[in-house]
Amino acid sequence: MTSAQHPPALEVVEYTDPLCxxxxxxxxxxxxxxxxxxxxxxWRRVYCVLFDEDDDPAPDPAAETAWYARYxxxxxxxxxxxxxxxxxxxxxxxxxxxxxxxxxxxxGGTVADRVLRRLRETMFVHGEPADTLxxxxxxxxxxPGLDAERLAADAASSDVRERVRADRAEARRPVPxxxxxxxxxxxxxxxxxxEDGGRRYALPTLILRTAGAxxxxxxxxxxxxxxxxxxxxxxxxxxxxxxxxxxxALEHHRSLTDPERALLTHGPWPPHGAVRxxxxxxxxxxxxxEP
Numbered sequence: 001m002t003s004a005q006h007p008p009a010l011e012v013v014e015y016t017d018p019l020c021x022x023x024x025x026x027x028x029x030x031x032x033x034x035x036x037x038x039x040x041x042x043w044r045r046v047y048c049v050l051f052d053e054d055d056d057p058a059p060d061p062a063a064e065t066a067w068y069a070r071y072x073x074x075x076x077x078x079x080x081x082x083x084x085x086x087x088x089x090x091x092x093x094x095x096x097x098x099x100x101x102x103x104x105x106x107x108g109g110t111v112a113d114r115v116l117r118r119l120r121e122t123m124f125v126h127g128e129p130a131d132t133l134x135x136x137x138x139x140x141x142x143x144p145g146l147d148a149e150r151l152a153a154d155a156a157s158s159d160v161r162e163r164v165r166a167d168r169a170e171a172r173r174p175v176p177x178x179x180x181x182x183x184x185x186x187x188x189x190x191x192x193x194x195e196d197g198g199r200r201y202a203l204p205t206l207i208l209r210t211a212g213a214x215x216x217x218x219x220x221x222x223x224x225x226x227x228x229x230x231x232x233x234x235x236x237x238x239x240x241x242x243x244x245x246x247x248x249a250l251e252h253h254r255s256l257t258d259p260e261r262a263l264l265t266h267g268p269w270p271p272h273g274a275v276r277x278x279x280x281x282x283x284x285x286x287x288x289x290e291p
Contacts, residue, residue, distance in 0.1 A: 048203055104140065
């Protein structure tokens, strides 16, 4: 029987935003989970639109940028994720990068993963958030297997715009379990209040679903928390973590932070040809063919 005849019994829904610092910090454990589960699950990303188009502009953009840079610095102190040495501005909107990330999904999971990663790095490595369509498309340029012309057309289409709008709406219908969340994490993941008095998921939040049950893992969590939720729904999953040899890991992921290197790889580091990119608190390692 083919996998199409037997689709995965488990769906993972990841509520995220390309420019969210907690989602960026969760990349090591989520990359590990995606790698281990691979074709055993259907993984669906929902883009929350953290920075909305109708947000009021800051009266003092420089002061807002300085405040947000300190906010990101505080988060990376918990997560160990890189942060930009200099942040040029707070993102004006998450819509452009969300549209590009959603459009990339039409070209397959591997391309979508790599495009999303590039979009995250605009904010947290380069300090230049991809908050226009031109910047977001430029960030994706050169991703292996990407059809750049198709990406540009799809990202600007009404269909993809509507998909992001649907994502934004879904992210603002949180399940009851996240309305009040116990502590024990620097970011427990309780739903956030929105300006209209509603609620949205804190980012990242994962919902794992089978035909008859679901589990919610909100906020900043360990790999063990995700693995336990998967195991409750699908006994026998996930398999034990397996790391990749350093060069294979960089070939597969294209860029790795130090927390990812520690969690996802084994063997001598850095691999031959790896390009070290300095950030405000540690390196990012790029595949030599990355621009």
